[in-house]
Amino acid sequence: MATATVEERIEAALDRIRPAIRRDGGDVWLIKVEDGVAYVQMIGACGGCPASNATLKGGIEAVVREDVPEIRAVEQV
Numbered sequence: 001m002a003t004a005t006v007e008e009r010i011e012a013a014l015d016r017i018r019p020a021i022r023r024d025g026g027d028v029w030l031i032k033v034e035d036g037v038a039y040v041q042m043i044g045a046c047g048g049c050p051a052s053n054a055t056l057k058g059g060i061e062a063v064v065r066e067d068v069p070e071i072r073a074v075e076q077v
Helices: 006-023 052-067
Strands: 026-034 037-044 073-076
Touching (some): 006 026, 006 052, 037 052, 052 073
Antiparallel strands (some): 026 037
16 A cells, blocks of 8 residues: 655644634635645635634644644645
């Protein structure tokens, strides 16, 4: 069995948190991974929500870093 890529592992981590984000009318997409940073786009209700940065840092980044330890940060594009 092939080892999952970093991107695939990040997507799997995002899938863990997506149900909560979707309940609020939004979603999160992985755009790129560069130098240990995952760049994501918050869409839907999350795109312009003032709390999206708290969601990003407190929820999304925590889950991604737990599942993919080589990622040091998650940033919004």
